Amino acid sequence: MKVKTLAKRKWKKRRTNRGDSLKVGPEKLIMIGFLLVGAAIYFNWDSSKTSQPIADDETLRLGEAVFQQNCAVCHGENGEGHAALAQAPALNESEHAWHHPDGQLQEIIQNGGVEMPSFEETLENDEIKAVIRYFQTFWRPDQLQVQQANSTQYPFR
Numbered sequence: 001m002k003v004k005t006l007a008k009r010k011w012k013k014r015r016t017n018r019g020d021s022l023k024v025g026p027e028k029l030i031m032i033g034f035l036l037v038g039a040a041i042y043f044n045w046d047s048s049k050t051s052q053p054i055a056d057d058e059t060l061r062l063g064e065a066v067f068q069q070n071c072a073v074c075h076g077e078n079g080e081g082h083a084a085l086a087q088a089p090a091l092n093e094s095e096h097a098w099h100h101p102d103g104q105l106q107e108i109i110q111n112g113g114v115e116m117p118s119f120e121e122t123l124e125n126d127e128i129k130a131v132i133r134y135f136q137t138f139w140r141p142d143q144l145q146v147q148q149a150n151s152t153q154y155p156f157r
């Protein structure tokens with residue numbers, strides 16, 4: 001108790017001696033604490049954002065090569081979308097791609113779209129499946145989990 005009151009008195013003295021802007025009171029320490037905790041939560045969340053791959057290393061390496069050679073030009077190097085072609089959607093976690101089950105993604109890539117070319121003639125089926133497994137690593141774990149559950153109804157062919 002004695003220590004506490006002494007410290008308090010000291011504190012009061014400092015408060016009156018120094019200007020308001022110079023004081024590092026408990027309020028500021030608490031605020032700094034909140035900022036640190038906030039940053040820790042943010043960065044932890046940020047680093048757990050991408051999914052564990054659901055394919056082996058060889059498939060992922062193939063998928064990455066296919067992606068960089070055939071898709072990145074429009075969909076961006078990290079699937080962020082809207083690269084050479086503004087209409088090209090993101091294939092990462094930020095847009096709609098993860099709502100499509102595996103079999104549907106496969107068909108989209110085989111058939112192409114309005115602006116997107118068809119890859120049926122230029123890519124092997126294994127390459128198409130590999131590129132999907134590759135850009136799935138850009139998704140959040142919860143997105144991949146939902147998408148994989150939906151894919152049991154609409155799997156790769």
Ligand code: HEC
Pocket residue numbers: 066067070071072073074075085087088089090091095096097098100105108109112113114115116117119131132
């Ligand atoms: C010439 C640019 C271009 C290239 C190259 C391209 N895409 Fe696309 N992609 C698009 C566009 C634009 C769309 C939107 C549909 C449309 O207009 O064709 C799209 C749509 C998609 C979608 C559907 C996304 C969604 O959210 O519904 C997927 C998946 C996709 N592309 C994958 C790929 C993959 C994988 C490759 C490489 C093998 C690739 N694309 C190459 C332009 C491209």
